[in-house]
Amino acid sequence: MATPTQKAIRTVRRLMCDAADGLPASIAMMRSSPEEAEAAIEERQLGTLQAPSELHDKTGKTAYPAYQVYVERVRNKMTEKFRRFSGTVEVVVEVRMSQDRLEGLTERVQFFADAVTDVVERNRGCVEEGVYLPGTYEVSFEPVKKGGLNVMQTARVKCELEVSRG
Secondary structure (H helix, E strand, O other), X not given: OOOHHHHHHHHHXXXXXXXXXXXXXXXXXXXXXXXXXXXOOOHHHEEOOOOOHXXXXXXXXXXXXXXXXXXXXXXXXXXXXXXXXXXXXXXXXXXXXXXXXXXXXXXXXXXXXHHHHHHHHHOOEEEEOOEEEOOOEEEEEOOOEEEOOEEEEEEEEXXXXXXXXX
16 A cells, blocks of 8 residues: 555656646647647656755766656644545655756746646646645745756745545
């Protein structure tokens, strides 16, 4: 049986990878022309590791934009009787963008963060048995720093899932 943490990560990762309602669909919808739409998200672009970008860069297998899905906080509120767990799981989708020039970097990070929020907005409701996505989120942007292909910027999209487990 999956723990609430594993269930939340698996659910959000599945939502992001979904070809019909996930990141590829959001990116294609938000582009000004169809030929600008990017291909499906590669497996190496969507990870589940909460680690600084410096460690990801050392592996040498990072493709940008890179998305990391991880849990930041779990709260068992015991709101449902007779459940072992009924509470909230805060999931973060971290968007990392890197390029060799500063020009346009922030705009690209904002674009991909907006694509993540679009996925959250469009998939509001019951997304899996025992997992409910209210559709609320919080976005924070870090300043540009050295890393990746020369310079890098990160956006963090945090959303809360309501999870229950018998």
